[in-house]
Amino acid sequence: MPLVCLTDFEAHAREQLSKSTWDFIEGGADDCLTRDDNIAAFKKIRLRPRYLKDVSKVDMRTTIQGEEISTPICIAPTGFHCLAWPDGEMSTARAAQAAGICYITSTYASCSLEDIVATAPGGLRWFQLYVHPNRQLNKQLIQKVESLGFKALVITVDAPKIGNRRHNITNQVNLMKNLLLKDLGSPEKGNLMPYLQMSPIDSSICWDDLSWFQSITRLPIILKGILTKEDAELAVKHNVHGIIVSNHGGRQLDEVPASIDALTEVVAAVKGKIEVYLDGGVRTGNDVLKALALGAKCVFLGRPILWGLAYKGEHGVEEVLNILKNEFHTSMTLTGCRSVAEISRDLIQFSRL
Numbered sequence: 001m002p003l004v005c006l007t008d009f010e011a012h013a014r015e016q017l018s019k020s021t022w023d024f025i026e027g028g029a030d031d032c033l034t035r036d037d038n039i040a041a042f043k044k045i046r047l048r049p050r051y052l053k054d055v056s057k058v059d060m061r062t063t064i065q066g067e068e069i070s071t072p073i074c075i076a077p078t079g080f081h082c083l084a085w086p087d088g089e090m091s092t093a094r095a096a097q098a099a100g101i102c103y104i105t106s107t108y109a110s111c112s113l114e115d116i117v118a119t120a121p122g123g124l125r126w127f128q129l130y131v132h133p134n135r136q137l138n139k140q141l142i143q144k145v146e147s148l149g150f151k152a153l154v155i156t157v158d159a160p161k162i163g164n165r166r167h168n169i170t171n172q173v174n175l176m177k178n179l180l181l182k183d184l185g186s187p188e189k190g191n192l193m194p195y196l197q198m199s200p201i202d203s204s205i206c207w208d209d210l211s212w213f214q215s216i217t218r219l220p221i222i223l224k225g226i227l228t229k230e231d232a233e234l235a236v237k238h239n240v241h242g243i244i245v246s247n248h249g250g251r252q253l254d255e256v257p258a259s260i261d262a263l264t265e266v267v268a269a270v271k272g273k274i275e276v277y278l279d280g281g282v283r284t285g286n287d288v289l290k291a292l293a294l295g296a297k298c299v300f301l302g303r304p305i306l307w308g309l310a311y312k313g314e315h316g317v318e319e320v321l322n323i324l325k326n327e328f329h330t331s332m333t334l335t336g337c338r339s340v341a342e343i344s345r346d347l348i349q350f351s352r353l
Contacts, residue, residue: 005327006283009307009320013084016310021083025306028250029163034258035250038281041258044351045290050336058332059339060325064275064298065152065220065241067124070100071325072298072340073288075305076246076279077128077154077224079108084309085316087111090119091309095317097123099325104128104154104300117148126152128224130159131202135212142217153217154244155210158225160203163252210238222277225252227262232269232276242275242297249280249302260291267295285327289335292343 003009014022028035060071075096082088089111096103097120104126105116117125127145132138142153213221220241226232227247235243245263247256256262259280267276278291279300291299301324308320337343 003311003319003323005323006304006307006320009304009311009316013307013310017084023167024080024083025303027165027167028254029165029252030254032250032254034247034254034256037258038247038250038260039283040281041260042281042283042287042290045260046349046351047286047289047331047335048347048349049334050347053336053338055333055336055338057338058329060329060332062298062340064102064277065222067102067151068100069102069124069298071328072292072296073282073321073324073328074102074277074298074300075104076244076300076302077104077106077156078302078306079106080110081306081309082110084306085313087313088309089116091314092305092317093117093120093123093125094314095308095321096120098314098318099321101321102126102298105150113145113148121149125150126154126222128154128156130156131205131209133200133202133204138213139216142213142219146217146219151219152222152241153213153219154222154224155213156224156248157205157231158227158246158248158252159201160205161201163248163254165251207234207238210240214239224279226266227256227259229265229269232266236270236273240274242277243270244277244279244300245296246279246300260287260294263291263294263296282324285324285329285331288324288328289331289337289343290348292340293345293348295345 003012061068062072081092085091089105089109093103093116102124106128107130127150222242222244223235223240224244225246225248226235226243232243243266245259245266247259259278263278270276275297276295277298277300278296279302282288282299282301288299304320305317308316335347
């Protein structure tokens with residue numbers, strides 16, 4: 001039977017992958033309340049369609065940081081794609097290139113950055129950074145990704161310490177070491193990524209440190225993990241170029257707001273001065289429409305990309321993206337939106353259920 005929606009890919013991946021890999025991908029922090037709420041919160045929003053509009057042509061294109069993408073549906077940074085498919089991030093990068101969208105490559109990629117770039121040289125790439133305590137290593141890596149043609153630096157801010165992920169503690173205490181030890185080498189020999197992946201994240205990073213990052217790169221800096229108006233206002237004050245509203249897929253601090261619930265507060269706080277994006281809980285074309293109606297410039301997909309990889313590698317990711325793109329096209333058409341610019345807050349209402 002064909003897979004016709006993203007939850008079909010989820011069910012297939014659960015059957016296909018080992019229990020420990022499935023738990024690693026699907027696990028959340030503590031009781032997984034935020035992970036589950038990311039999805040449920042979208043369902044509390046209802047659509048207000050407008051009819052008798054000429055929707056014979058619907059244009060899903062938009063831009064992020066000045067670069068055109070075919071649809072406002074992009075790929076969030078997730079680690080260790082080789083767990084889902086042998087080619088790992090290379091398959092993901094090719095699918096993103098074919099779809100004409102942005103792929104944020106994770107610090108915890110299981111393929112080398114050079115291989116990812118070489119396999120999809122025309123793709124739009126951003127790089128996600130977990131800040132290392134050694135400033136020189138951060139500088140080397142940032143300069144490397146800039147030289148390789150990555151177009152933005154995405155700094156994850158919600159992980160000064162890894163969240164309490166019970167499944168990982170139970171199943172996979174040594175997952176990272178098992179994946180990386182075979183590649184571990186001295187950073188002086190150029191083998192930088194595995195060294196960074198095995199090292200702790202800098203828990204001392206603070207707002208004043210952003211000026212240092214801005215001094216060493218020309219790349220626009222995006223902060224991933226902002227959930228409050230206070231932090232959104234500070235992001236604007238410190239001259240970052242964008243925010244990804246995210247709770248890390250519910251994998252960091254449990255019992256924080258769902259991403260879609262935090263979005264309105266963040267969008268209002270930045271007052272249009274910087275772009276705002278969202279990840280967490282997007283599973284349908286209606287979800288994409290709702291996020292854009294609340295002010296997101298685009299959405300980023302995490303777990304569904306790994307489900308696609310587990311299905312058919314590159315082609316599975318393409319199928320996931322195509323299904324969501326087609327659903328979004330339908331959502332736009334049936335609400336009377338001929339372009340993403342016409343998607344507005346007037347299209348939604350919050351359910352009282």
